Amino acid sequence: MGFYMIQKLTTQEKLALPARTATTVLGENIRIARKRRGWTMAEMAMSMLVQRKTLSRLEAGDPSVGLSVLASALHALGMSRDLQKVADPSADSVGKFSDKQRLPKRVRKKSTNKNELDF
Numbered sequence: 001m002g003f004y005m006i007q008k009l010t011t012q013e014k015l016a017l018p019a020r021t022a023t024t025v026l027g028e029n030i031r032i033a034r035k036r037r038g039w040t041m042a043e044m045a046m047s048m049l050v051q052r053k054t055l056s057r058l059e060a061g062d063p064s065v066g067l068s069v070l071a072s073a074l075h076a077l078g079m080s081r082d083l084q085k086v087a088d089p090s091a092d093s094v095g096k097f098s099d100k101q102r103l104p105k106r107v108r109k110k111s112t113n114k115n116e117l118d119f
Contacts, residue, residue, distance in 0.1 A: 015063055026070075027061035033077045034059075048072040 015023070034044050045055040050069055058065045058073060074083050089095065 019063070020061075023063045024061035027059045030073050030077070031059040033079070037077070044073070044076055047076045 034041070039047075041052050041055050041059075045052040048055065048069070050072065054065065054069055055073070058069055071080070071083055074080050085091075
């Protein structure tokens, strides 16, 4: 019987490639926004009330960084409204299409019984 070593996957490796790419791009975007404002990592981390290491992980695209850290970063950058746009139902074309497919194909008028009419 052979011995198989089970390799522990990192959080990043557990994500599908498109999700991994998205977290990496998100981190890069936050880094660019911070640098455009002329802030050091220490300055931005302080305004976010997190450690510099946590901001570094966010900018590196580490998916294990909490949503609250992302929200704090966007708030510090003045971009809180951008987070509110994520998964906006009004922009969900697939969801809208699915809703439309579930609608009845025909709509019939409710029949009324003469005894139900009360005048």
